[in-house]
Amino acid sequence: MEHDVRGVVRRNLPQAEAARVEALGRGLDNTAYLVDGVWVVRFPADPDALDVAREARLLREVAAVLDGIAAVPEPAFAAEGALGYRLLPGVPLMLLPPQDLGDIPATLGAALRALHAQPVERFEVGRDAGPPAQWLEEARELAAGLELPEAAWFLEQEPPPPGRETVFSHNDLGAEHVLVDPQTRTVTGLIDWSDAAICDPAYDYGLLLRDLGPAAPPAPAGLGERALFYARCGLIEDLAYGEPAYVAKSRRQAAWLFTPSGARPASGRR
Structure with a gap:
């Protein structure tokens, strides 16, 4: 095992037996383990970052x-x-088909409104506010290695103008980071806050739009165009990343997101 999980748990969480340790997942930022089926222990890939x-x-x-x-x-x-916490119940939302989601979209919309309304000084996070032009350039580079003809028209367009407002954001609120009860169709947790940052409020809405399509919570007025833009860029990034589960969900959404007359910017009221 790469990390001394049992040792770390026994020294810092004496109520845990640490009798059973399972690999839970490895991402670009963290390696996570499940201890005794109850505790999650995460080790960052770069402790300095x-x-x-x-x-x-x-x-x-x-x-x-x-x-x-x-x-x-x-x-x-x-x-x-290492960071240790009790495992939250539920399964990732990405395992559910984006139909009949019950109260999930409404809960996600309420969570984003609450987060985005906070004074940014409250949170110890950095800024991640690259302009849309930078996002589009990166999407073009990634798309060059993909078979995604339906995105060709999008990659030739001009990016939307940057937003004027930045807010505290989860900054990676894809369906893999939303835990839900598949029976009741309710949100049981929001996880993986390692990328939280001060950024464009449209980005959180864009990732949910990428994964949930028309079922996603509507973006507030003025954010819809950029939310759709980020959804499209995020889909290209997921495909380029190559993780099978991410590729599968993005392939399902590609036809809808890259239809100029079919996908409309999600927009609502605050």
Whole structure:
């Protein structure tokens, strides 16, 4: 095993037996383990870039904002370069077909409104506010290695103008980071806040639009065009990343998202 999971848990979480340790997942930012079927222990790939103590403080702040709306992981310890918390119930939303989602879209919309309304000074995060022109250039580079003819017209367009407002954002709110109860169609948790940042509020809406299509919570007025733009760029990025589950969900959405007359910017009211 790459990390001393049992040692870290026994020193920092004495109520855990650490009798059973399973690999839970490995991403670009973290490696996660499941301990005794109850505890998640995450080790950042770059401890200098991801400060676990700071992330623990962030999770507590987010939990206070989302109290009564959606759960987030509650830190049990942040030590020895690892973050530990109790496993939240539910399965990733990406495992559900984007139909008959019950109250899930409404809950996600409420969570985003609550987060985006907070003063940005409240959170210890950086900024991630690259202009749409930069996003489009990166999408063009990634698309060059893909078979995605339906996106050709989009890649030739001009990007939308950048937004004037930046907000505190999850900044990676794809369907893989939304936990749900598949029976009740309710949100049980929002996870993986490592990429949280101050950025364009349209981005969170765009990733949900990428994954949920017309069922996604509508973006507030003025954000719809950029939300759709980010949805399209995010889909190209998912396909280029090559993870089978991400590729599958994005292939399902490609035809809808890249139909100029079919996909309309999601837009609503605050």
